[in-house]
Amino acid sequence: xxxxxxxxxxxxxxxxxxxxxxxxxxxxxxxxxxxxxxxxxxxxxxxxxxxxxxxxxxxxxxxxxxxxxxxxxxxxxxxxxxxxxxxxxxxxxxxxxxxxxxxxxxxxxxxxxxxxxxxxxxxxxxxxxxxxxxxxxxxxxxxxxxxxxxxxxxxxxxxxxxxxxxxxxxxxxxxxxxxxxxxxxxxxxxxxxxxxxxxxxxxxxxxxxxxxxxxxxxxxxxxxxxxxxxxxxxxxxxxxxxxxxxxxxxxxxxxxxxxxxxxxxxxxxxxxxxxxxxxxxxxxxxxxxxxxxxxxxxxxxxxxxxxxxxxxxxxxxxxxxxxxx
Amino acid sequence: xxxxxxxxxxxxxxxxxxxxxxxxxxxxxxxxxxxxxxxxxxxxxxxxxxxxxxxxxxxxxxxxxxxxxxxxxxxxxxxxxxxxxxxxxxxxxxxxxxxxxxxxxxxxxxxxxxxxxxxxxxxxxxxxxxxxxxxxxxxxxxxxxxxxxxxxxxxxxxxxxxxxxxxxxxxxxxxxxxxxxxxxxxxxxxxxxxxxxxxxxxxxxxxxxxxxxxxxxxxxxxxxxxxxxxxxxxxxxxxxxxxxxxxxxxxxxxxxxxxxxxxxxxxxxxxxxxxxxxxxxxxxxxxxxxxxxxxxxxxxxxxxxxxxxxxxxxxxxxxxxxxxx
Numbered sequence: 001x002x003x004x005x006x007x008x009x010x011x012x013x014x015x016x017x018x019x020x021x022x023x024x025x026x027x028x029x030x031x032x033x034x035x036x037x038x039x040x041x042x043x044x045x046x047x048x049x050x051x052x053x054x055x056x057x058x059x060x061x062x063x064x065x066x067x068x069x070x071x072x073x074x075x076x077x078x079x080x081x082x083x084x085x086x087x088x089x090x091x092x093x094x095x096x097x098x099x100x101x102x103x104x105x106x107x108x109x110x111x112x113x114x115x116x117x118x119x120x121x122x123x124x125x126x127x128x129x130x131x132x133x134x135x136x137x138x139x140x141x142x143x144x145x146x147x148x149x150x151x152x153x154x155x156x157x158x159x160x161x162x163x164x165x166x167x168x169x170x171x172x173x174x175x176x177x178x179x180x181x182x183x184x185x186x187x188x189x190x191x192x193x194x195x196x197x198x199x200x201x202x203x204x205x206x207x208x209x210x211x212x213x214x215x216x217x218x219x220x221x222x223x224x225x226x227x228x229x230x231x232x233x234x235x236x237x238x239x240x241x242x243x244x245x246x247x248x249x250x251x252x253x254x255x256x257x258x259x260x261x262x263x264x265x266x267x268x269x270x271x272x273x274x275x276x277x278x279x280x281x282x283x284x285x286x287x288x289x290x291x292x293x294x295x296x297x298x299x300x301x302x303x304x305x306x307x308x309x310x311x312x313x314x315x316x317x318x319x320x321x322x323x324x325x
Numbered sequence: 326x327x328x329x330x331x332x333x334x335x336x337x338x339x340x341x342x343x344x345x346x347x348x349x350x351x352x353x354x355x356x357x358x359x360x361x362x363x364x365x366x367x368x369x370x371x372x373x374x375x376x377x378x379x380x381x382x383x384x385x386x387x388x389x390x391x392x393x394x395x396x397x398x399x400x401x402x403x404x405x406x407x408x409x410x411x412x413x414x415x416x417x418x419x420x421x422x423x424x425x426x427x428x429x430x431x432x433x434x435x436x437x438x439x440x441x442x443x444x445x446x447x448x449x450x451x452x453x454x455x456x457x458x459x460x461x462x463x464x465x466x467x468x469x470x471x472x473x474x475x476x477x478x479x480x481x482x483x484x485x486x487x488x489x490x491x492x493x494x495x496x497x498x499x500x501x502x503x504x505x506x507x508x509x510x511x512x513x514x515x516x517x518x519x520x521x522x523x524x525x526x527x528x529x530x531x532x533x534x535x536x537x538x539x540x541x542x543x544x545x546x547x548x549x550x551x552x553x554x555x556x557x558x559x560x561x562x563x564x565x566x567x568x569x570x571x572x573x574x575x576x577x578x579x580x581x582x583x584x585x586x587x588x589x590x591x592x593x594x595x596x597x598x599x600x601x602x603x604x605x606x607x608x609x610x611x612x613x614x615x616x617x618x619x620x621x622x623x624x625x626x627x628x629x630x631x632x633x634x635x636x637x638x639x640x641x642x643x644x645x646x647x648x649x650x
Binding site: 043308 | 368369370371375376377382385386387388389392393394395397398401402580581583584592593626629631632633634635636637639640642646647649
């Protein structure tokens with residue numbers, strides 16, 4: 001019991017339990033009208049050029065908040081270069097995107113669909129939204145008093161507001177708050193290893209990751225066939241420091257978010273743990289150790305909020321048609 | 326008042342209000358366990374070969390239960406030949422698919438994803454389902470006592486059970502049940518025209534369509550640029566009777582289910598009404614008449630049930646990976 005309390009005390013210096021809600025985004029209160037609008041946008045495939053790709057397709061709340069392919073496909077089966085991360089709890093991340101591109105929240109929200117997979121184009125998206133009275137009313141309700149409420153930036157704000165509701169409290173949070181039975185002995189052993197071996201050096205904070213960028217392959221080349229041939233996270237070429245600074249992703253819901261790493265090359269969580277141990281920490285974890293850490297990581301699988309689909313307004317004669325090719 | 330009652334009496338000989346629920350499918354009671362499983366399957370993109378295409382992508386409950394493209398795209402951006410119809414109320418259709426291919430419900434449910442757009446392959450789908458303990462348990466709960474519960478046929482049954490819950494009662498149903506104010510005067514005029522001009526000859530029954538097949542272009546070639554170049558519903562070639570028997574689709578939620586016709590070639594509902602009048606009935610509807618009928622059709626836009634996303638089980642080491650190409 002003394003040991004359990006001491007482990008919890010130590011853990012609380014590195015991690016914190018998930019908040020019940022996110023009241024502020026970029027310093028402004030999240031409003032219900034923003035959330036309602038954001039939920040509409042999140043599930044609307046008509047915002048995409050092809051009329052068939054919603055945010056929820058690559059960041060799917062039914063499957064852990066992420067996609068299920070190594071990298072996402074966009075318009076006309078174009079592939080983006082990197083794995084779509086989970087949006088569950090993502091509004092608590094301070095570091096967004098694998099390579100730290102972004103500055104502010106609207107830019108972050110729009111970068112992916114508008115650039116990487118070329119899913120949507122901003123002008124067309126605005127025209128789609130402005131063509132439907134149901135959206136005009138929803139934007140006016142979310143952004144009262146604005147002369148020109150339908151803009152990419154307001155859409156991004158509403159999407160971020162909706163995403164801020166996608167919090168998934170987990171057994172680990174229950175345990176951090178004092179519920180001893182929430183973590184099995186194996187999970188507590190895994191947690192102790194997770195801290196002792198240095199995993200928590202990058203995967204810390206409320207999201208156990210998602211708040212900082214780190215050079216990859218700081219220790220040595222991982223000896224496994226699971227490496228991608230080129231580029232990105234585990235490049236075999238000599239790394240240029242800046243180029244190979246990558247985000248430590250959140251480990252919340254990691255049991256649900258395979259495939260792993262920035263290129264989505266590894267499907268097994270224990271294998272991903274082993275690779276990280278060797279590549280980043282120079283630690284040859286035994287299978288038992290990797291399994292214990294995996295048992296701990298499983299306690300980060302959270303309880304999503306009720307996920308309701310919106311009922312979206314009908315398109316009108318003014319709505320741009322989807323691009324068929 | 327007398328006229329309203331007389332119109333209602335006439336209407337009740339042609340149409341019937343939507344039932345509150347569907348208790349039996351193919352003569353067997355729909356169980357809650359089947360519905361729960363069917364909802365999981367309906368929203369799971371991992372059943373598709375590409376790991377990214379769920380039933381809900383082409384039959385999207387957020388946008389009227391149908392797709393938003395003229396025809397759907399499947400694996401690797403392959404296009405199917407025909408417009409994806411709404412699944413709202415579809416379990417009340419007696420005629421399934423545009424061309425009347427199917428016999429029984431399981432065959433109907435599986436024909437589309439397995440054949441037209443080559444979205445899924447049955448063996449791989451079964452392997453995906455069998456790899457996840459959460460699905461094994463859900464199939465055992467839905468099909469107790471079956472030696473081999475995970476089969477394409479049971480999946481189809483569960484999907485049909487879920488689809489049977491997608492009923493959308495509309496103002497027209499309220500009016501049929503005696504609520505006078507549910508239909509405006511314009512809508513009642515449109516209803517009278519809809520009956521008088523013969524629309525109800527094909528679009529009748531509980532779904533105002535969806536229960537019979539008819540030769541298209543029985544009257545004369547519609548004079549509009551909206552025709553597809555070849556094939557299907559409005560082929561300009563001389564029609565072979567059998568080949569050009571098409572289903573009269575349901576008109577429920579037709580305000581939400583553009584683009585129209587089997588190839589999804591027409592986006593405007595009044596234009597679709599005009600085309601149908603000319604092509605099928607030899608009636609040159611005035612714009613005012615087409616507008617009145619459209620006002621009636623708008624009263625078929627229904628109230629969907631609460632649409633909850635499932636929380637799907639995590640894939641395991643045995644789960645087949647998505648095909649990347």
